[in-house]
Amino acid sequence: MSENRQAATRNATSPWVIDTRELGRRPGSSRAVRRTVPVDVPLGIADVVEVPVGAEVDVDVLLESVVEGVLVSGTASAPTRGECARCLDPLDGRVEVELTELFAYPNSATEETTDEDEVPRLVDDRIDLEPVVRDAVVLTLPQVPLCRPDCPGLCPECGAKWAEIGSDHGHEKIDARWAALRERFGESSDRPEEN
Numbered sequence: 001m002s003e004n005r006q007a008a009t010r011n012a013t014s015p016w017v018i019d020t021r022e023l024g025r026r027p028g029s030s031r032a033v034r035r036t037v038p039v040d041v042p043l044g045i046a047d048v049v050e051v052p053v054g055a056e057v058d059v060d061v062l063l064e065s066v067v068e069g070v071l072v073s074g075t076a077s078a079p080t081r082g083e084c085a086r087c088l089d090p091l092d093g094r095v096e097v098e099l100t101e102l103f104a105y106p107n108s109a110t111e112e113t114t115d116e117d118e119v120p121r122l123v124d125d126r127i128d129l130e131p132v133v134r135d136a137v138v139l140t141l142p143q144v145p146l147c148r149p150d151c152p153g154l155c156p157e158c159g160a161k162w163a164e165i166g167s168d169h170g171h172e173k174i175d176a177r178w179a180a181l182r183e184r185f186g187e188s189s190d191r192p193e194e195n
Contacts, residue, residue, distance in 0.1 A: 011128060012124070014128070014130070015035060015037040016130035017128050017129075018063065018127050020065075020125050024065060025105070026065055027065055031062070031063045032062050033061050035059050036057070036058055037059055038057075039051050039053055040053060043133065043134050043137045043138070044082075045082075048082055048141075048143065049082030049083075049091065049093075049142065050141070051078040051080055051137060058076065058077050058078065061075075068108045069105045069108060070122060071101075072099060072100070072103065073100045073101075074098075075096055075098055076096070076097050076136065079092065079094055080094060080095050080141065084145060084146055086146060087147060087152075087153055087154055087161050095141060097136035097139075099129075099132055102120075103119075104121050105122055151163070155171075
């Protein structure tokens with residue numbers, strides 16, 4: 001039994017899996033499917049921005065029977081959580097992705113002429129939307145999320161937010177060649193002694 005067939009059999013009760021037997025194989029047949037799917041594994045870019053565990057993905061798709069398989073088109077949307085890449089403030093948002101994917105029938109010309117990673121397959125008349133939605137979400141989410149386009153970020157010296165500390169914020173920098181003298185003689189070494 002192939003790895004895909006084992007996964008489909010094991011996940012037949014998953015809310016991501018849609019049974020297409022009611023659709024039939026007559027080209028032109030269609031069926032709308034709407035469901036809300038709970039997320040048990042984060043979708044997105046780990047530690048950057050993602051659809052978190054416990055969130056729900058709203059799936060609204062149309063299944064259409066075509067000669068080579070089942071064409072799935074529609075949308076999926078879900079809440080997102082992450083942090084600004086510059087100031088590390090938490091970000092909450094929503095992602096909506098467009099889905100268009102052909103699932104090939106077993107023994108079809110498409111199945112015989114493409115690899116499994118190019119075109120997904122129907123397994124036991126079922127399709128698994130999770131990989132399709134996961135890929136679409138990852139490609140849609142920003143790789144560098146920002147709280148606002150002009151976010152100034154953090155001070156590299158102390159980590160304070162530039163937006164809160166202002167442009168006059170600074171840190172005294174000592175030339176590394178003089179640091180040893182300063183360490184040895186202290187702050188007042190460059191001042192003349194008073195009598």
